[in-house]
Amino acid sequence: MNWAGLYTVLSGVNRHSTSIGRIWLSVIFIFRIMVLVVAAESVWGDEKSAFTCNTQQPGCNSVCYDHFFPISHVRLWALQLILVTTPALLVAMHVAYQQHQEKKLLVLTGHADPKHMEEVKKHKMRISGSLWWTYVCSVVFRLLFEAVFMYIFYMLYPGYQMVRLVKCEAYPCPNTVDCFISRPTEKTIFTVFMLVTSSICIVLNMAELVYLVVRACARRGQHNSNPSSGKGSFYGHKLSSEYKQNEINQLLTEQDGSLKDMLRRNPVLQEKGDRCSAC
Protein backbone atom coordinates (compact mmCIF):
# COMPACT_ATOMS: atom_id res chain seq x y z
CA MET A 1 0.00 0.00 0.00
CA ASN A 2 1.59 3.24 -1.11
CA TRP A 3 0.52 6.57 -2.59
CA ALA A 4 -0.53 4.83 -5.80
CA GLY A 5 -2.84 2.58 -3.79
CA LEU A 6 -4.38 5.62 -2.09
CA TYR A 7 -4.84 7.20 -5.51
CA THR A 8 -6.75 4.12 -6.72
CA VAL A 9 -8.99 4.16 -3.65
CA LEU A 10 -9.74 7.87 -3.89
CA SER A 11 -10.34 7.95 -7.66
CA GLY A 12 -13.49 5.99 -6.98
CA VAL A 13 -14.72 8.72 -4.63
CA ASN A 14 -14.04 11.29 -7.31
CA ARG A 15 -17.12 10.22 -9.22
CA HIS A 16 -19.51 11.19 -6.44
CA SER A 17 -17.83 14.49 -5.59
CA THR A 18 -18.80 18.01 -6.60
CA SER A 19 -16.65 19.76 -9.22
CA ILE A 20 -14.83 21.68 -6.49
CA GLY A 21 -14.17 18.37 -4.78
CA ARG A 22 -12.57 17.03 -7.95
CA ILE A 23 -10.37 20.10 -8.29
CA TRP A 24 -9.36 19.65 -4.65
CA LEU A 25 -8.46 16.02 -5.30
CA SER A 26 -6.34 16.97 -8.33
CA VAL A 27 -4.50 19.64 -6.34
CA ILE A 28 -3.84 17.14 -3.54
CA PHE A 29 -2.47 14.48 -5.85
CA ILE A 30 -0.52 16.57 -8.30
CA PHE A 31 0.75 19.52 -6.28
CA ARG A 32 1.18 17.88 -2.90
CA ILE A 33 1.58 14.11 -3.04
CA MET A 34 3.48 14.11 -6.32
CA VAL A 35 5.76 16.98 -5.28
CA LEU A 36 6.36 15.19 -1.97
CA VAL A 37 7.31 11.92 -3.64
CA VAL A 38 9.23 13.28 -6.59
CA ALA A 39 11.04 16.23 -5.03
CA ALA A 40 10.67 16.81 -1.31
CA GLU A 41 11.69 13.31 -0.20
CA SER A 42 15.05 13.63 -1.95
CA VAL A 43 15.67 17.06 -0.43
CA TRP A 44 15.17 15.68 3.08
CA GLY A 45 16.88 12.39 2.19
CA ASP A 46 20.21 13.26 3.79
CA GLU A 47 18.86 15.43 6.59
CA LYS A 48 20.47 13.39 9.34
CA SER A 49 23.65 12.25 7.61
CA ALA A 50 24.49 15.78 6.52
CA PHE A 51 23.55 17.38 9.85
CA THR A 52 26.99 18.45 11.11
CA CYS A 53 27.91 19.73 14.56
CA ASN A 54 31.15 21.49 15.37
CA THR A 55 32.27 18.90 17.89
CA GLN A 56 33.80 15.48 18.03
CA GLN A 57 31.84 14.42 21.09
CA PRO A 58 30.12 11.11 20.25
CA GLY A 59 26.34 11.31 20.55
CA CYS A 60 26.19 15.09 20.42
CA ASN A 61 25.23 15.05 16.74
CA SER A 62 22.35 12.58 17.30
CA VAL A 63 21.04 14.32 20.37
CA CYS A 64 21.05 17.76 18.76
CA TYR A 65 19.33 16.46 15.62
CA ASP A 66 16.65 14.83 17.74
CA HIS A 67 16.22 18.01 19.79
CA PHE A 68 15.66 20.28 16.79
CA PHE A 69 13.75 17.83 14.57
CA PRO A 70 11.33 15.85 16.78
CA ILE A 71 9.52 14.79 13.62
CA SER A 72 10.78 15.39 10.12
CA HIS A 73 8.87 17.61 7.68
CA VAL A 74 8.36 14.80 5.16
CA ARG A 75 6.82 12.49 7.75
CA LEU A 76 4.53 15.28 8.98
CA TRP A 77 3.43 15.96 5.42
CA ALA A 78 2.83 12.29 4.76
CA LEU A 79 0.65 12.06 7.89
CA GLN A 80 -1.16 15.25 6.95
CA LEU A 81 -1.92 14.03 3.44
CA ILE A 82 -3.17 10.64 4.65
CA LEU A 83 -5.43 12.17 7.31
CA VAL A 84 -6.72 14.86 4.97
CA THR A 85 -7.63 12.44 2.18
CA THR A 86 -9.24 9.81 4.41
CA PRO A 87 -12.57 11.57 5.25
CA ALA A 88 -13.46 11.09 1.59
CA LEU A 89 -13.74 7.39 2.43
CA LEU A 90 -16.74 8.18 4.66
CA VAL A 91 -18.49 9.30 1.50
CA ALA A 92 -17.36 6.17 -0.34
CA MET A 93 -18.76 3.98 2.45
CA HIS A 94 -22.08 5.82 2.46
CA VAL A 95 -22.35 5.51 -1.32
CA ALA A 96 -21.61 1.78 -1.08
CA TYR A 97 -24.35 1.45 1.57
CA GLN A 98 -26.87 3.32 -0.62
CA GLN A 99 -26.00 1.17 -3.62
CA HIS A 100 -26.58 -1.89 -1.45
CA GLN A 101 -30.05 -0.52 -0.52
CA GLU A 102 -30.86 0.10 -4.19
CA LYS A 103 -29.90 -3.45 -5.07
CA LYS A 104 -32.21 -4.70 -2.32
CA LEU A 105 -34.98 -2.52 -3.75
CA LEU A 106 -34.43 -4.01 -7.19
CA VAL A 107 -34.59 -7.51 -5.75
CA LEU A 108 -37.88 -6.66 -3.96
CA THR A 109 -39.42 -5.26 -7.12
CA GLY A 110 -38.36 -8.40 -8.93
CA HIS A 111 -35.80 -6.91 -11.32
CA ALA A 112 -32.55 -8.32 -10.03
CA ASP A 113 -31.09 -9.04 -13.46
CA PRO A 114 -27.38 -8.35 -14.08
CA LYS A 115 -28.06 -5.36 -16.38
CA HIS A 116 -29.92 -3.38 -13.70
CA MET A 117 -27.42 -4.39 -11.03
CA GLU A 118 -24.58 -3.08 -13.20
CA GLU A 119 -26.42 0.19 -13.73
CA VAL A 120 -26.78 0.62 -9.96
CA LYS A 121 -23.02 0.24 -9.62
CA LYS A 122 -22.18 2.65 -12.44
CA HIS A 123 -24.49 5.60 -11.93
CA LYS A 124 -23.51 8.76 -10.05
CA MET A 125 -25.19 9.42 -6.70
CA ARG A 126 -26.83 12.75 -6.11
CA ILE A 127 -25.55 14.55 -3.04
CA SER A 128 -28.82 14.92 -1.16
CA GLY A 129 -30.46 13.67 2.01
CA SER A 130 -28.20 11.73 4.38
CA LEU A 131 -25.38 11.63 1.80
CA TRP A 132 -25.30 15.42 1.96
CA TRP A 133 -24.67 15.31 5.69
CA THR A 134 -21.92 12.71 5.29
CA TYR A 135 -20.30 14.75 2.54
CA VAL A 136 -20.44 17.95 4.60
CA CYS A 137 -18.94 16.14 7.61
CA SER A 138 -16.10 14.83 5.47
CA VAL A 139 -15.35 18.36 4.21
CA VAL A 140 -15.42 19.71 7.79
CA PHE A 141 -13.01 16.99 8.94
CA ARG A 142 -10.67 17.76 6.05
CA LEU A 143 -10.63 21.42 7.04
CA LEU A 144 -10.00 20.50 10.65
CA PHE A 145 -7.06 18.22 9.84
CA GLU A 146 -5.47 20.76 7.51
CA ALA A 147 -5.72 23.49 10.16
CA VAL A 148 -4.40 21.24 12.93
CA PHE A 149 -1.37 20.18 10.92
CA MET A 150 -0.59 23.73 9.85
CA TYR A 151 -0.67 24.71 13.50
CA ILE A 152 1.56 21.77 14.51
CA PHE A 153 4.03 22.80 11.80
CA TYR A 154 4.05 26.35 13.09
CA MET A 155 4.61 25.17 16.67
CA LEU A 156 7.43 22.80 15.79
CA TYR A 157 9.16 24.97 13.20
CA PRO A 158 8.35 28.60 13.99
CA GLY A 159 8.11 30.85 10.97
CA TYR A 160 8.16 27.92 8.54
CA GLN A 161 11.76 28.81 7.80
CA MET A 162 14.70 26.44 7.92
CA VAL A 163 17.73 28.11 9.45
CA ARG A 164 21.30 27.32 8.44
CA LEU A 165 22.68 27.16 11.94
CA VAL A 166 21.26 25.98 15.24
CA LYS A 167 23.02 26.26 18.60
CA CYS A 168 22.75 23.16 20.73
CA GLU A 169 23.69 22.52 24.38
CA ALA A 170 21.95 19.23 25.13
CA TYR A 171 23.91 16.55 27.04
CA PRO A 172 26.44 15.07 26.04
CA CYS A 173 27.51 18.15 24.05
CA PRO A 174 30.34 19.70 26.16
CA ASN A 175 29.05 23.28 25.74
CA THR A 176 27.04 25.28 23.21
CA VAL A 177 27.95 23.82 19.83
CA ASP A 178 27.13 25.08 16.37
CA CYS A 179 25.18 22.62 14.26
CA PHE A 180 24.66 23.11 10.55
CA ILE A 181 21.63 21.92 8.66
CA SER A 182 21.89 20.58 5.13
CA ARG A 183 20.16 22.43 2.26
CA PRO A 184 18.25 24.95 4.40
CA THR A 185 17.26 27.21 1.49
CA GLU A 186 15.88 24.36 -0.61
CA LYS A 187 13.99 23.10 2.42
CA THR A 188 12.53 26.55 3.07
CA ILE A 189 11.40 26.78 -0.57
CA PHE A 190 9.61 23.45 -0.37
CA THR A 191 8.10 24.22 3.04
CA VAL A 192 6.65 27.45 1.69
CA PHE A 193 5.41 25.64 -1.45
CA MET A 194 3.63 22.96 0.62
CA LEU A 195 2.22 25.65 2.89
CA VAL A 196 0.80 27.56 -0.08
CA THR A 197 -0.82 24.43 -1.58
CA SER A 198 -2.22 23.56 1.84
CA SER A 199 -3.83 27.02 2.02
CA ILE A 200 -5.23 26.58 -1.49
CA CYS A 201 -6.77 23.28 -0.37
CA ILE A 202 -8.29 24.98 2.70
CA VAL A 203 -9.82 27.67 0.45
CA LEU A 204 -11.20 24.99 -1.91
CA ASN A 205 -12.73 23.08 1.01
CA MET A 206 -14.39 26.23 2.33
CA ALA A 207 -15.73 27.04 -1.14
CA GLU A 208 -17.12 23.51 -1.40
CA LEU A 209 -18.80 23.83 2.00
CA VAL A 210 -20.41 27.14 1.02
CA TYR A 211 -21.53 25.64 -2.32
CA LEU A 212 -23.15 22.63 -0.63
CA VAL A 213 -24.96 24.79 1.94
CA VAL A 214 -26.22 27.24 -0.71
CA ARG A 215 -27.40 24.36 -2.92
CA ALA A 216 -29.26 22.74 0.00
CA CYS A 217 -30.95 26.05 0.87
CA ALA A 218 -31.91 26.63 -2.76
CA ARG A 219 -33.39 23.14 -2.99
CA ARG A 220 -35.34 23.70 0.24
CA GLY A 221 -36.63 27.01 -1.14
CA GLN A 222 -37.89 25.20 -4.24
CA HIS A 223 -39.69 22.61 -2.07
CA ASN A 224 -41.37 25.33 0.00
CA SER A 225 -42.56 27.24 -3.06
CA ASN A 226 -44.53 24.15 -4.23
CA PRO A 227 -46.71 23.44 -1.24
CA SER A 228 -49.12 20.47 -1.23
CA SER A 229 -52.58 21.44 -2.56
CA GLY A 230 -55.32 21.43 0.05
CA LYS A 231 -55.00 19.89 3.47
CA GLY A 232 -58.67 19.64 4.40
CA SER A 233 -59.84 16.55 6.32
CA PHE A 234 -62.44 15.92 3.57
CA TYR A 235 -59.63 14.55 1.36
CA GLY A 236 -58.09 12.78 4.35
CA HIS A 237 -57.73 9.25 3.01
CA LYS A 238 -56.67 10.40 -0.49
CA LEU A 239 -54.01 12.64 1.02
CA SER A 240 -52.60 9.83 3.08
CA SER A 241 -52.08 7.69 -0.03
CA GLU A 242 -50.75 10.75 -1.93
CA TYR A 243 -48.44 11.43 0.99
CA LYS A 244 -47.28 7.84 0.86
CA GLN A 245 -46.70 8.13 -2.90
CA ASN A 246 -44.72 11.35 -2.32
CA GLU A 247 -42.57 9.61 0.24
CA ILE A 248 -41.91 6.74 -2.15
CA ASN A 249 -41.04 9.21 -4.90
CA GLN A 250 -38.75 11.15 -2.57
CA LEU A 251 -37.04 7.97 -1.51
CA LEU A 252 -36.56 6.97 -5.12
CA THR A 253 -35.19 10.44 -6.00
CA GLU A 254 -32.83 10.48 -3.05
CA GLN A 255 -31.61 6.98 -3.53
CA ASP A 256 -31.04 6.91 -7.18
CA GLY A 257 -31.29 9.28 -10.12
CA SER A 258 -30.93 6.61 -12.74
CA LEU A 259 -33.11 4.13 -10.87
CA LYS A 260 -35.91 6.65 -11.42
CA ASP A 261 -34.91 6.75 -15.08
CA MET A 262 -35.01 2.96 -15.17
CA LEU A 263 -38.49 3.02 -13.66
CA ARG A 264 -39.60 5.75 -16.08
CA ARG A 265 -38.41 3.79 -19.08
CA ASN A 266 -39.98 0.57 -17.86
CA PRO A 267 -43.62 1.26 -16.96
CA VAL A 268 -44.22 -2.31 -15.65
CA LEU A 269 -41.45 -1.85 -13.14
CA GLN A 270 -42.86 1.56 -12.17
CA GLU A 271 -46.29 0.07 -11.41
CA LYS A 272 -44.73 -2.49 -9.10
CA GLY A 273 -42.63 0.28 -7.57
CA ASP A 274 -45.73 2.39 -6.93
CA ARG A 275 -47.50 -0.46 -5.24
CA CYS A 276 -44.49 -1.20 -3.10
CA SER A 277 -45.25 0.31 0.30
CA ALA A 278 -42.18 -1.19 1.88
CA CYS A 279 -39.98 1.25 -0.14
Add this chain to the structure above:
Amino acid sequence: MDWGALHTILGGVNKHSTSIGKIWLTVLFIFRIMILVVAAERVWGDEQDDFVCNTLQPGCKNVCYDHFFPISHIRLWALQLIFVSTPALLVAMHVAYRRHEKKRQFRKGDQKCEYKDIEEIRKQRFHIEGSLWWTYTSSIFFRLVFEAVFMYAFYFMYDGFRMPRLMKCNAWPCPNTVDCFVSRPTEKTVFTIFMIAVSSICILLNVAELCYLLTKFFLRRSKKAANQKQHPNHENKEETKQNEMNELISDSCQNTVIGFSS
Protein backbone atom coordinates in the same frame (compact mmCIF):
# COMPACT_ATOMS: atom_id res chain seq x y z
CA MET B 1 1.86 8.99 -7.10
CA ASP B 2 4.76 9.48 -9.44
CA TRP B 3 5.57 10.25 -13.05
CA GLY B 4 3.80 7.09 -14.19
CA ALA B 5 0.53 8.28 -12.65
CA LEU B 6 0.97 11.70 -14.31
CA HIS B 7 1.44 9.88 -17.62
CA THR B 8 -1.84 8.00 -17.07
CA ILE B 9 -3.68 11.23 -16.27
CA LEU B 10 -2.30 13.13 -19.23
CA GLY B 11 -2.71 10.23 -21.64
CA GLY B 12 -6.45 10.83 -21.46
CA VAL B 13 -6.01 14.47 -22.46
CA ASN B 14 -4.11 13.31 -25.56
CA LYS B 15 -7.36 12.31 -27.26
CA HIS B 16 -8.65 15.88 -27.39
CA SER B 17 -5.39 17.55 -28.41
CA THR B 18 -4.32 18.75 -31.82
CA SER B 19 -1.54 16.86 -33.61
CA ILE B 20 1.04 19.41 -32.43
CA GLY B 21 -0.27 18.92 -28.90
CA LYS B 22 0.31 15.18 -29.20
CA ILE B 23 3.87 15.74 -30.40
CA TRP B 24 4.45 18.11 -27.49
CA LEU B 25 3.18 15.50 -25.03
CA THR B 26 5.50 12.87 -26.54
CA VAL B 27 8.51 15.18 -26.32
CA LEU B 28 7.60 16.02 -22.72
CA PHE B 29 7.37 12.42 -21.58
CA ILE B 30 10.21 10.87 -23.52
CA PHE B 31 12.81 13.59 -23.75
CA ARG B 32 12.23 15.35 -20.47
CA ILE B 33 10.54 13.24 -17.81
CA MET B 34 12.18 10.00 -18.87
CA ILE B 35 15.64 11.58 -19.16
CA LEU B 36 15.13 13.18 -15.75
CA VAL B 37 14.20 9.91 -14.08
CA VAL B 38 16.58 7.59 -15.91
CA ALA B 39 19.70 9.73 -16.19
CA ALA B 40 19.70 13.16 -14.60
CA GLU B 41 18.69 11.98 -11.13
CA ARG B 42 21.76 9.69 -11.05
CA VAL B 43 24.09 12.47 -12.11
CA TRP B 44 22.84 14.76 -9.35
CA GLY B 45 22.47 11.90 -6.86
CA ASP B 46 25.71 12.59 -5.00
CA GLU B 47 25.66 16.36 -5.42
CA GLN B 48 26.01 17.15 -1.73
CA ASP B 49 27.97 14.12 -0.59
CA ASP B 50 30.66 14.76 -3.18
CA PHE B 51 30.69 18.53 -2.80
CA VAL B 52 34.12 18.92 -1.21
CA CYS B 53 35.56 22.04 0.40
CA ASN B 54 39.20 22.61 1.18
CA THR B 55 38.69 22.98 4.91
CA LEU B 56 38.16 20.87 7.99
CA GLN B 57 35.86 23.47 9.58
CA PRO B 58 32.61 21.67 10.42
CA GLY B 59 29.60 23.27 8.80
CA CYS B 60 31.55 25.13 6.13
CA LYS B 61 30.68 22.57 3.45
CA ASN B 62 26.95 22.66 4.30
CA VAL B 63 26.83 26.42 4.28
CA CYS B 64 28.77 26.77 1.03
CA TYR B 65 26.63 24.14 -0.71
CA ASP B 66 23.50 25.92 0.43
CA HIS B 67 24.90 29.25 -0.74
CA PHE B 68 25.72 28.07 -4.27
CA PHE B 69 22.74 25.71 -4.78
CA PRO B 70 19.62 27.28 -3.21
CA ILE B 71 17.53 24.73 -5.08
CA SER B 72 18.91 21.76 -6.94
CA HIS B 73 18.56 21.49 -10.74
CA ILE B 74 16.67 18.21 -10.38
CA ARG B 75 14.02 19.70 -8.12
CA LEU B 76 13.64 22.76 -10.35
CA TRP B 77 13.11 20.50 -13.36
CA ALA B 78 10.64 18.34 -11.47
CA LEU B 79 8.61 21.42 -10.46
CA GLN B 80 8.85 22.80 -14.01
CA LEU B 81 7.54 19.58 -15.51
CA ILE B 82 4.68 19.36 -13.03
CA PHE B 83 3.63 22.97 -13.65
CA VAL B 84 4.01 22.72 -17.42
CA SER B 85 1.93 19.55 -17.74
CA THR B 86 -0.88 20.64 -15.41
CA PRO B 87 -2.69 23.19 -17.68
CA ALA B 88 -3.66 20.25 -19.89
CA LEU B 89 -5.92 19.18 -17.03
CA LEU B 90 -8.03 22.33 -17.57
CA VAL B 91 -8.88 20.88 -20.97
CA ALA B 92 -9.63 17.47 -19.45
CA MET B 93 -11.98 19.09 -16.91
CA HIS B 94 -13.76 21.08 -19.62
CA VAL B 95 -14.24 17.96 -21.74
CA ALA B 96 -15.54 16.05 -18.69
CA TYR B 97 -18.00 18.90 -18.01
CA ARG B 98 -19.26 18.85 -21.62
CA ARG B 99 -19.69 15.08 -21.47
CA HIS B 100 -21.64 15.45 -18.21
CA GLU B 101 -23.98 18.01 -19.85
CA LYS B 102 -24.55 15.75 -22.87
CA LYS B 103 -25.30 12.81 -20.56
CA ARG B 104 -27.82 14.93 -18.69
CA GLN B 105 -29.50 15.91 -21.97
CA PHE B 106 -29.56 12.26 -23.01
CA ARG B 107 -31.11 11.18 -19.71
CA LYS B 108 -33.79 13.87 -19.93
CA GLY B 109 -34.69 12.43 -23.31
CA ASP B 110 -33.95 15.69 -25.10
CA GLN B 111 -34.91 15.61 -28.81
CA LYS B 112 -31.83 17.68 -29.73
CA CYS B 113 -29.48 15.03 -28.43
CA GLU B 114 -28.43 12.87 -31.35
CA TYR B 115 -26.74 10.06 -29.41
CA LYS B 116 -28.22 6.59 -29.38
CA ASP B 117 -26.35 5.32 -26.38
CA ILE B 118 -24.67 6.78 -23.31
CA GLU B 119 -21.52 4.83 -24.20
CA GLU B 120 -21.26 6.86 -27.40
CA ILE B 121 -21.05 10.06 -25.33
CA ARG B 122 -18.24 8.59 -23.25
CA LYS B 123 -16.21 7.64 -26.30
CA GLN B 124 -16.86 10.77 -28.36
CA ARG B 125 -14.01 13.07 -29.23
CA PHE B 126 -14.86 16.75 -28.96
CA HIS B 127 -14.08 19.33 -31.61
CA ILE B 128 -11.87 22.18 -30.38
CA GLU B 129 -14.32 25.01 -30.88
CA GLY B 130 -16.39 27.42 -28.88
CA SER B 131 -15.59 27.58 -25.19
CA LEU B 132 -13.32 24.53 -25.45
CA TRP B 133 -11.15 26.52 -27.90
CA TRP B 134 -10.70 29.23 -25.30
CA THR B 135 -9.84 26.71 -22.57
CA TYR B 136 -7.35 24.99 -24.87
CA THR B 137 -5.72 28.25 -25.92
CA SER B 138 -5.48 29.39 -22.28
CA SER B 139 -3.83 26.10 -21.33
CA ILE B 140 -1.21 26.55 -24.06
CA PHE B 141 -0.65 30.13 -22.94
CA PHE B 142 -0.10 29.01 -19.34
CA ARG B 143 2.31 26.31 -20.49
CA LEU B 144 4.35 28.93 -22.34
CA VAL B 145 4.37 31.23 -19.34
CA PHE B 146 5.53 28.48 -16.97
CA GLU B 147 8.26 27.31 -19.34
CA ALA B 148 9.56 30.85 -19.73
CA VAL B 149 9.42 31.57 -15.99
CA PHE B 150 11.36 28.44 -15.09
CA MET B 151 13.99 29.04 -17.77
CA TYR B 152 14.47 32.53 -16.44
CA ALA B 153 14.65 31.23 -12.85
CA PHE B 154 17.36 28.79 -13.95
CA TYR B 155 19.35 31.46 -15.71
CA PHE B 156 18.99 33.85 -12.78
CA MET B 157 19.97 31.33 -10.09
CA TYR B 158 22.89 29.71 -11.82
CA ASP B 159 24.33 32.64 -13.81
CA GLY B 160 24.07 30.97 -17.18
CA PHE B 161 23.70 27.26 -17.79
CA ARG B 162 27.25 26.14 -17.12
CA MET B 163 28.33 24.21 -14.02
CA PRO B 164 31.76 25.41 -12.85
CA ARG B 165 34.31 22.99 -11.36
CA LEU B 166 35.42 25.26 -8.58
CA MET B 167 33.58 27.72 -6.39
CA LYS B 168 35.16 30.10 -3.91
CA CYS B 169 33.22 30.42 -0.68
CA ASN B 170 33.65 32.68 2.35
CA ALA B 171 30.34 32.32 4.19
CA TRP B 172 30.52 31.88 7.97
CA PRO B 173 31.75 29.54 9.58
CA CYS B 174 34.35 29.11 6.83
CA PRO B 175 37.47 30.69 8.34
CA ASN B 176 38.44 32.48 5.08
CA THR B 177 37.85 32.06 1.36
CA VAL B 178 37.84 28.33 0.74
CA ASP B 179 37.86 26.39 -2.52
CA CYS B 180 34.89 24.10 -2.99
CA PHE B 181 34.71 21.51 -5.77
CA VAL B 182 31.54 20.43 -7.49
CA SER B 183 31.09 16.77 -8.41
CA ARG B 184 30.68 15.83 -12.15
CA PRO B 185 30.53 19.42 -13.47
CA THR B 186 30.90 18.50 -17.16
CA GLU B 187 28.21 15.81 -17.07
CA LYS B 188 25.91 18.24 -15.26
CA THR B 189 26.59 20.93 -17.88
CA VAL B 190 25.78 18.46 -20.68
CA PHE B 191 22.46 17.50 -19.11
CA THR B 192 21.58 21.11 -18.29
CA ILE B 193 22.13 22.13 -21.90
CA PHE B 194 20.13 19.11 -23.10
CA MET B 195 17.18 19.96 -20.85
CA ILE B 196 17.31 23.62 -21.90
CA ALA B 197 17.33 22.62 -25.57
CA VAL B 198 14.33 20.31 -25.14
CA SER B 199 12.55 23.01 -23.14
CA SER B 200 13.10 25.43 -26.07
CA ILE B 201 11.73 22.84 -28.50
CA CYS B 202 8.64 22.54 -26.30
CA ILE B 203 8.26 26.33 -26.29
CA LEU B 204 8.45 26.33 -30.10
CA LEU B 205 5.86 23.55 -30.33
CA ASN B 206 3.54 25.50 -28.03
CA VAL B 207 3.95 28.67 -30.10
CA ALA B 208 3.28 26.68 -33.29
CA GLU B 209 0.16 25.13 -31.73
CA LEU B 210 -1.08 28.56 -30.67
CA CYS B 211 -0.57 29.89 -34.23
CA TYR B 212 -2.32 26.84 -35.67
CA LEU B 213 -5.35 27.31 -33.41
CA LEU B 214 -5.57 31.04 -34.17
CA THR B 215 -5.31 30.38 -37.93
CA LYS B 216 -8.02 27.72 -37.75
CA PHE B 217 -10.23 30.08 -35.75
CA PHE B 218 -9.90 32.93 -38.24
CA LEU B 219 -10.36 30.65 -41.24
CA ARG B 220 -13.55 29.25 -39.73
CA ARG B 221 -14.82 32.73 -39.00
CA SER B 222 -14.15 33.95 -42.53
CA LYS B 223 -15.85 30.82 -43.98
CA LYS B 224 -18.95 31.51 -41.86
CA ALA B 225 -18.97 35.17 -42.91
CA ALA B 226 -18.58 34.17 -46.59
CA ASN B 227 -21.40 31.61 -46.26
CA GLN B 228 -23.71 34.14 -44.66
CA LYS B 229 -22.99 36.65 -47.43
CA GLN B 230 -23.86 34.12 -50.17
CA HIS B 231 -26.99 32.76 -48.44
CA PRO B 232 -28.16 35.50 -46.07
CA ASN B 233 -31.62 34.10 -45.22
CA HIS B 234 -31.08 30.47 -45.98
CA GLU B 235 -30.19 28.31 -43.01
CA ASN B 236 -29.12 25.06 -44.58
CA LYS B 237 -28.71 22.81 -41.59
CA GLU B 238 -27.93 19.76 -43.69
CA GLU B 239 -25.08 21.53 -45.48
CA THR B 240 -23.65 22.81 -42.20
CA LYS B 241 -23.80 19.36 -40.69
CA GLN B 242 -22.17 17.83 -43.78
CA ASN B 243 -19.43 20.49 -43.64
CA GLU B 244 -18.80 19.73 -40.00
CA MET B 245 -18.61 16.02 -40.70
CA ASN B 246 -16.16 16.60 -43.53
CA GLU B 247 -14.05 18.80 -41.27
CA LEU B 248 -14.13 16.18 -38.57
CA ILE B 249 -13.09 13.43 -41.02
CA SER B 250 -10.26 15.53 -42.44
CA ASP B 251 -9.12 16.51 -38.93
CA SER B 252 -9.13 12.94 -37.66
CA CYS B 253 -7.16 11.85 -40.74
CA GLN B 254 -4.54 14.48 -39.85
CA ASN B 255 -4.62 13.73 -36.17
CA THR B 256 -3.44 10.14 -36.28
CA VAL B 257 -1.84 9.13 -33.02
CA ILE B 258 1.88 9.84 -33.03
CA GLY B 259 3.75 7.92 -30.39
CA PHE B 260 1.12 8.01 -27.69
CA SER B 261 -2.10 6.08 -27.65
CA SER B 262 -4.82 7.58 -25.42
